[in-house]
Amino acid sequence: MWTLSVPWWELVIRGSVVFLALFAMIRLIGRRQVGQLTPFDLLLLLIISNAVQNAMLGPDNSLLGGLIVAAVLVGWNYLFGALSLYSPRIERVIEGSPELLVLHGRVLHEALAKNQISDAELHAALRRAGCFGVDEIELAVLETNGAISVKKRDAAPAPR
Structure with a gap:
């Protein structure tokens, strides 16, 4: 349960690459509020989440591995939020413009x-x-x- 089958740093890299790649893809497809998601949008999100799970964890399915990847995703989200607060230019890249x-x-x-x-x-x-x-x-x-x-x-x- 707590034993990793891959090095911790590999989980950090995998989680980071998947997060950044998905961020770029979702940024390209446009913006909708959660309440505006069509059934196709919701289906796409569900399938993507299942597809990238293995890419993030690789052969590791330990509890610790999942927690490490979750911490990496939360960390990237926090970092993007903090950066957008301090730089209008970065905020436009991350959030877009009206x-x-x-x-x-x-x-x-x-x-x-x-x-x-x-x-x-x-x-x-x-x-x-x-x-x-x-x-x-x-x-x-x-x-x-x-x-x-x-x-x-x-x-x-x-x-x-």
Whole structure:
């Protein structure tokens, strides 16, 4: 249970390589909130987690080996969080930047395509914000956490 079948440093390297590779892959596929995951997104995450387990642990299936790899993953996560707090440049690399999806009532289709957001998903987010037409929107922004923030256009002042 506590005896490693590979050296501890190999587990650290394996865990680090898998973490960094998955970070890069997930960063490339876009951002969604957990509540916005489609069944296909969830299935992909489940299969990936199973696929990389052996890559991280190799032939070791000891309790200590699992704890070492878990500590490495938590350590990388903590390090990325700390680095993003102290450097705006690193934060943009790790978290990304907010991106405009709608500006002055006009949908920016290139931004939707780049972020793999369908018109239906955009319109659902607008409805959640109480807007039922794109013309009501001053701007809509895809936040770094995957949420879509909406600012309505200011209403014209009522005539006197």
